Amino acid sequence: MKIRLSLRLYFLAAMLLLGVSLVMVFSGLTASYYFKGMDKAMRLAAIDTAEVEGVRQGLPKLVIGFTVASDWQDVPEDIKEHIPTPPTELYVLEKHIKGSVFSGPPEAGYFVMLVINSRGERRFVSRSFVGAPPDFVIKEDFSHFFRILIFCISGIVTFSVVLILMMRSVASPVEKLRDWAKSLSADSLKQAAPDFRYNELNTLATLIQNSLNLVQEGLEREQVFLRHASHELRTPIAVIRTNTELLKKLGTSNPDKSQAIVERIERASLTMGHLTDTLLWMSRESTSSLPAEYVDLGVLLEELVDELHYLLQGKSVSIEVETSPHSVLLPVIGCRIVLTNLIRNAFQHTQHGRVVITQVENTVLIQNSNSDSQSGETSDLGFGLGLDLTEKLVKRFGWQYEHRKEVTGHVVKVRF
Incomplete structure (x- = not known):
């Protein structure tokens, strides 16, 4: 059995899929921008810290949690342990995050970046975060990613509710149009079509009504044709029957009268043909003229x-x-x-x-x-x-x- 698609369900599913896809994409962009924002803040802080003076080989300096070194060997061991290869590209933040960042703060984070300060000096700026941050830093009850997830689910639910309400608003006049079209009869066709709220549905209702009016007019013309045909053909049929009976009685005894009867029958048959053509011409309401x-x-x-x-x-x-x-x-x-x-x-x-x-x-x-x-x-x-x-x-x-x-x-x- 062939399953017929429902336009309403198809539209609902398509729009819901589109809405969910958009919410998911924008939620992913939110997370991505969050990471990029944190990285950018770290890069800017590292560039500012690289301006500190007095850094020499074997003598790194600690500035607001950042270690500024002139040589890779002076970078803290925990940084080199998790990022074993020294950065070669300028201003590119190398990082290693330990643990999940979705359920809460990670277990540890290690960052290092190669910078040239305003004096033209090469500096390795690094910093590590190990363990949970202090309580005064984390005041939120939920992580940022849980917030993004909540907003994502809320957006999907809100979009679904709005979409269902819109579908009901559209489906109601469509169903009204369907019921009206099913209930049309010869009498109701003469009445004006009701208002279906939307201009497109009103246009469709007018097209349906005009089409059915044409069909109804055609049926009425056929009925008139049948009534007229049955009425008009009585005379030639009666002439044919009467003269046929008369011809049977005469037989071959009177050829002249028989010939006259045959001519009357022939005229009646021609009349029947002409009558049919004329009635058909009238029923079609043709603009052409009869010969x-x-x-x-x-x-x-x-x-x-x-x-x-x-x-x-x-x-x-x-x-x-x-x-x-x-x-x-x-x-x-x-x-x-x-x-x-x-x-x-x-x-x-x-x-x-x-x-x-x-x-x-x-x-x-x-x-x-x-x-x-x-x-x-x-x-x-x-x-x-x-x-x-x-x-x-x-x-x-x-x-x-x-x-x-x-x-x-x-x-x-x-x-x-």
């Missing part, structure tokens, strides 16, 4: 009335169609969808009465009227999905569309 060609509105209306006539079977409805030859450059399938929906609605929701279809040049007027009150009450059913698609199409193509409700029906006018 246009000249359409004779009178011929198209006669064809649609013939295709949709099956909706009037068993009804006492009369049809009046008045058309005149007039060609208009239009997207054919868009015009066909609009007229099909209007005629279908008029046929479906007229039970007893008449449907009047009038075409004058590029204007089409469709009016249905029911002769009984019950039919008039159901006429509102015609203004559903089909007219919703019609309104979207006429708005998309810039056509003029008017709808008026009357007591016994509806009047619709479209100017292409």
Whole structure:
């Protein structure tokens, strides 16, 4: 099983390691500077002591604890015992520390340095410290190194606490963002994103919301496409089924009628293809235009009335169609969808009465009227999905569309 890294734990571990490393490094530098400071103080004291006069071979002098000799043989024996080789480099402090310096003062310390004083004389300046220093010298309860260790541990603990508090301060809005993103739904996407304290998290929340809004809009377009497709494809499917049954009954006895039926089936199948293309075009909200060609509105209306006539079977409805030859450059399938929906609605929701279809040049007027009150009450059913698609199409193509409700029906006018 693959172990997934936690960003929070990774960041916490990395920062803690960095903090501990810095504390350790600076603690080491503190100890180093402590030693260098002690050595420098010893060197300066030795240089000052080398100025004493009256030092000759075989006659060293003791000045404030330092032995100043002109020859190596005159250096104290304990110094030569622990530092057997005489120093050859000027002003370089040679030393030998006996015992640990971390837990307390060392057992002994031996120091020697070669110096040339202001008079140009070579001097070996040495000093030794043996045994514990007097009590008045050491007044601290802890050694310097214990103090450094305590400061080191305190720094690590303080850094860890501050780091954990910072991580909680950052992790809390991140977890809030996570919970908010998991709880998003179609309704909550419409609401403004909450404030997550940090500008970067607010930007991320906006990106998440915008991305999910695009996905939601895509889903809604697909749902609209499916609803419209199922609605619009009913007519060509019904035409194909009706003519297929009629073709089976005729058989080969009447070739002329059979050919006409086959042509109607072919037109219905082409219509289905065009309908699908148009609905897909609308669902994508494409900025490109559909191919246009000249359409004779009178011929198209006669064809649609013939295709949709099956909706009037068993009804006492009369049809009046008045058309005149007039060609208009239009997207054919868009015009066909609009007229099909209007005629279908008029046929479906007229039970007893008449449907009047009038075409004058590029204007089409469709009016249905029911002769009984019950039919008039159901006429509102015609203004559903089909007219919703019609309104979207006429708005998309810039056509003029008017709808008026009357007591016994509806009047619709479209100017292409």
